[in-house]
Amino acid sequence: MGLVVQKYGGSSVADAEGIKRVAKRIVDAKKSGHQVVVVVSAMGDTTDELIDLAEQVSPIPAGREFDMLLTAGERISMALLAMAIKNLGHEALSFTGSQAGVITDSVHNKARIIDVTPGRIRDALDANAIAIVAGFQGVSQESKDITTLGRGGSDTTAVALAAALDAEVCEIYTDVDGVFTADPRVVKKARKIDEIPYEDMLELAASGSKVLHLRCVEYARRYNIPIHVRSSFSGHVGTWVRNKAEGEEQAMEQAIISGVAHDTSEAKITVVGVPDKPGEAATIFRTIADAEINIDMVVQNVSAAATGLTDISFTLPKTDGHKAMEALTKAKGQIGFDSLRYDDQIGKVSLVGAGMRTNPGVTAAFFEALSNSGVNIELISTSEIRISVVTRADDVKAAVQAVHSAFGLDSETDEAVVYGGTGR
Amino acid sequence: MGLVVQKYGGSSVADAEGIKRVAKRIVDAKKSGHQVVVVVSAMGDTTDELIDLAEQVSPIPAGREFDMLLTAGERISMALLAMAIKNLGHEALSFTGSQAGVITDSVHNKARIIDVTPGRIRDALDANAIAIVAGFQGVSQESKDITTLGRGGSDTTAVALAAALDAEVCEIYTDVDGVFTADPRVVKKARKIDEIPYEDMLELAASGSKVLHLRCVEYARRYNIPIHVRSSFSGHVGTWVRNKAEGEEQAMEQAIISGVAHDTSEAKITVVGVPDKPGEAATIFRTIADAEINIDMVVQNVSAAATGLTDISFTLPKTDGHKAMEALTKAKGQIGFDSLRYDDQIGKVSLVGAGMRTNPGVTAAFFEALSNSGVNIELISTSEIRISVVTRADDVKAAVQAVHSAFGLDSETDEAVVYGGTGR
Numbered sequence: 001m002g003l004v005v006q007k008y009g010g011s012s013v014a015d016a017e018g019i020k021r022v023a024k025r026i027v028d029a030k031k032s033g034h035q036v037v038v039v040v041s042a043m044g045d046t047t048d049e050l051i052d053l054a055e056q057v058s059p060i061p062a063g064r065e066f067d068m069l070l071t072a073g074e075r076i077s078m079a080l081l082a083m084a085i086k087n088l089g090h091e092a093l094s095f096t097g098s099q100a101g102v103i104t105d106s107v108h109n110k111a112r113i114i115d116v117t118p119g120r121i122r123d124a125l126d127a128n129a130i131a132i133v134a135g136f137q138g139v140s141q142e143s144k145d146i147t148t149l150g151r152g153g154s155d156t157t158a159v160a161l162a163a164a165l166d167a168e169v170c171e172i173y174t175d176v177d178g179v180f181t182a183d184p185r186v187v188k189k190a191r192k193i194d195e196i197p198y199e200d201m202l203e204l205a206a207s208g209s210k211v212l213h214l215r216c217v218e219y220a221r222r223y224n225i226p227i228h229v230r231s232s233f234s235g236h237v238g239t240w241v242r243n244k245a246e247g248e249e250q251a252m253e254q255a256i257i258s259g260v261a262h263d264t265s266e267a268k269i270t271v272v273g274v275p276d277k278p279g280e281a282a283t284i285f286r287t288i289a290d291a292e293i294n295i296d297m298v299v300q301n302v303s304a305a306a307t308g309l310t311d312i313s314f315t316l317p318k319t320d321g322h323k324a325m326e327a328l329t330k331a332k333g334q335i336g337f338d339s340l341r342y343d344d345q346i347g348k349v350s351l352v353g354a355g356m357r358t359n360p361g362v363t364a365a366f367f368e369a370l371s372n373s374g375v376n377i378e379l380i381s382t383s384e385i386r387i388s389v390v391t392r393a394d395d396v397k398a399a400v401q402a403v404h405s406a407f408g409l410d411s412e413t414d415e416a417v418v419y420g421g422t423g424r
Numbered sequence: 425m426g427l428v429v430q431k432y433g434g435s436s437v438a439d440a441e442g443i444k445r446v447a448k449r450i451v452d453a454k455k456s457g458h459q460v461v462v463v464v465s466a467m468g469d470t471t472d473e474l475i476d477l478a479e480q481v482s483p484i485p486a487g488r489e490f491d492m493l494l495t496a497g498e499r500i501s502m503a504l505l506a507m508a509i510k511n512l513g514h515e516a517l518s519f520t521g522s523q524a525g526v527i528t529d530s531v532h533n534k535a536r537i538i539d540v541t542p543g544r545i546r547d548a549l550d551a552n553a554i555a556i557v558a559g560f561q562g563v564s565q566e567s568k569d570i571t572t573l574g575r576g577g578s579d580t581t582a583v584a585l586a587a588a589l590d591a592e593v594c595e596i597y598t599d600v601d602g603v604f605t606a607d608p609r610v611v612k613k614a615r616k617i618d619e620i621p622y623e624d625m626l627e628l629a630a631s632g633s634k635v636l637h638l639r640c641v642e643y644a645r646r647y648n649i650p651i652h653v654r655s656s657f658s659g660h661v662g663t664w665v666r667n668k669a670e671g672e673e674q675a676m677e678q679a680i681i682s683g684v685a686h687d688t689s690e691a692k693i694t695v696v697g698v699p700d701k702p703g704e705a706a707t708i709f710r711t712i713a714d715a716e717i718n719i720d721m722v723v724q725n726v727s728a729a730a731t732g733l734t735d736i737s738f739t740l741p742k743t744d745g746h747k748a749m750e751a752l753t754k755a756k757g758q759i760g761f762d763s764l765r766y767d768d769q770i771g772k773v774s775l776v777g778a779g780m781r782t783n784p785g786v787t788a789a790f791f792e793a794l795s796n797s798g799v800n801i802e803l804i805s806t807s808e809i810r811i812s813v814v815t816r817a818d819d820v821k822a823a824v825q826a827v828h829s830a831f832g833l834d835s836e837t838d839e840a841v842v843y844g845g846t847g848r
Contacts, residue, residue: 016477016480016481020481056440057443057444057505057508058507058508059511060511062506062507062510064518065503065507065510065517065518066503066507068499068503068506069500072497072500072503076493078492079478079489079492079493080481080493081481082486082492083481083486083489083493084482086482086486087482087483087484092489094489094492
């Protein structure tokens with residue numbers, strides 16, 4: 001048997017009991033003959049508590065120090081987890097991101113992994129120990145300062161280690177039984193997906209599904225690491241994220257639609273009265289990019305012939321809304337628009353499935369379902385395997401349910417179980 | 425102006441308010457023209473909370489992992505302190521023990537510093553930044569694992585850095601105004617000592633005075649680093665611990681007695697009926713040493729001629745009492761004693777002063793004071809500059825007060841102010 005990387009989120013190790021429960025699971029994997037590397041997040045609310053402290057001492061905490069602060073969280077959980085495993089009679093050694101060889105760039109609070117050199121992890125495994133690694137953190141190649149990877153960081157750590165160690169599988173333990181055809185909190189009849197290809201999982205993650213973070217799935221696809229998303233609270237088989245090997249039957253098993261995702265974390269900005277000439281959109285989005293804001297959907301209205309003016313709308317994280325409005329206002333003279341409109345009462349609903357490429361009826365059925373449930377559409381954006389619409393935030397739940405039913409995704413029973421919060 | 429190392433204990437940085445208050449003090453030192461290096465302990469009860477968590481997951485936490493866990497405490501306080509300083513408009517960079525170049529041996533939970541290579545600290549100072557260093561922790565030279573220095577570790581970190589950086593002074597900030605002639609909680613009329621030589625401070629620390637830890641004073645004496653013990657809650661000048669330079673007036677200013685210390689953290693073991701022949705005591709104390717227990721006072725009674733048997737009593741930390749009794753019981757056959765007596769209701773009272781060397785009346789006056797206050801003496805131990813007695817625990821306060829008055833140490837007023845708990 002080979003090497004397994006397991007990742008446990010904050011809700012799985014929220015207290016001493018949780019840590020002991022997780023320790024047993026890890027020891028079981030070891031007993032079954034695997035080499036085991038464990039990536040762990042900070043306990044429960046630790047990170048929020050640390051952020052709260054930081055805000056008390058400084059309104060805008062500095063990047064380097066903020067990372068130093070936050071990494072204390074995993075330090076605590078990993079040490080406790082190693083102790084709990086040793087208490088069960090198995091050797092365990094904990095490693096910080098830096099000790100585990102997680103090398104990053106120097107962008108504090110959202111560093112990117114540029115190399116993984118897990119020499120000490122290999123040594124620990126060779127010595128028959130279980131290696132416990134702090135998720136979410138690394139060390140910058142340039143300054144040797146401690147960095148954190150930002151949202152979804154621990155999942156990314158796990159997949160990166162799995163790739164560097166040539167692991168058989170990366171198991172992501174969470175508080176739900178796997179990836180569902182829709183958020184089980186919204187759709188009671190959502191079904192657990194048994195297997196999903198990387199590209200569908202990417203689209204779901206990008207469209208608001210919170211089970212796996214986009215960066216982690218991207219990393220797994222690049223290095224072809226199978227991910228098994230499963231619950232740390234039950235023994236059930238979860239969702240496998242992987243591509244079929246060459247020669248395996250694809251068409252027969254490939255569902256047309258993988259699932260429905262939704263996202264209410266975005267806002268919409270409309271730049272009103274932009275001169276309809278080349279370079280205008282570029283200036284707007286350069287302004288946004290310079291403020292280090294990622295935008296999501298973009299729509300430009302057809303220009304009104306009489307005025308030669310057009311409107312450009314785009315969506316972005318609500319948390320960046322203020323910064324974006326400020327940047328655009330500053331650049332008003334340069335861009336030359338009439339006004340700005342800000343709307344944070346929107347939601348996004350997305351239908352994802354690699355099978356829709358070859359099924360022309362999907363788009364039509366999607367819009368019919370929304371129309372039948374009385375949901376008004378404000379923006380539309382599509383990829384080859386996804387359709388997304390922006391609606392009023394109030395309409396999101398109805399839209400998700402309608403689409404889920406229309407594509408035959410409803411299960412016979414209410415099977416989804418959610419156990420707690422989600423880790424980072 | 426030169427370089428100052430400041431050390432703040434856990435009670436000084438117990439919460440966000442405390443951190444902001446300390447940040448102001450640090451910035452004041454910087455503004456006055458000093459280069460400033462700050463050593464900080466974990467916030468308030470953080471360490472105790474982490475120990476509590478460790479005990480919940482494992483009855484006997486492993487050394488390596490326990491150190492990894494505890495060092496999270498200073499990581500939090502140092503990052504927050506750096507943020508708070510930056511918020512006041514001054515550059516600050518925090519460093520772990522490892523980053524600060526605190527190199528130790530590999531004895532987890534009580535590592536000893538074997539080298540300090542503060543290259544990154546010097547770089548930070550050269551860049552006009554304030555360097556914040558995690559106290560209490562280092563990295564082992566051999567295994568590159570994180571270590572902690574044990575009790576008094578943060579004070580030792582501060583003095584070691586002061587020595588390595590050739591600092592002008594090492595300021596130890598605490599919750600009292602300095603070192604007192606006796607514990608102000610016991611003796612209301614205890615006086616703050618303005619200046620005390622290293623050797624007196626060593627004896628006081630070894631005899632139960634908690635303001636400075638023995639290791640820190642030893643280190644300071646070896647490298648001749650002046651220590652200024654003072655309160656982080658007031659602006660008062662505290663106690664200077666240093667030796668007079670050659671040629672300075674010693675005799676005139678040197679008080680005969682520096683102070684009275686007491687200690688109720690010890691227990692007494694009496695080994696009854698030991699054959700009075702060479703090697704017996706050695707066997708007993710080898711047994712104790714092999715159990716890694718430090719003993720303090722030792723007294724052997726005069727042998728009773730009739731039996732050829734004697735009793736050997738010694739004191740040791742109460743926390744090691746059980747372990748010592750177990751080790752001796754196991755070695756009973758080898759040592760050949762009759763029985764063991766364990767007594768943890770004892771206290772130790774010590775009178776300390778380099779001046780007593782040349783003042784023959786001191787010992788007599790000490791015993792007279794105890795006798796006049798009706799305190800019974802069980803063991804006596806002396807050094808050139810200290811007399812210690814073991815009494816009943818109940819008698820300790822009366823003994824300290826009596827001796828304090830007898831040697832004219834009482835102040836006119838009740839001047840001592842105690843602000844909170846003590847850090848590590």
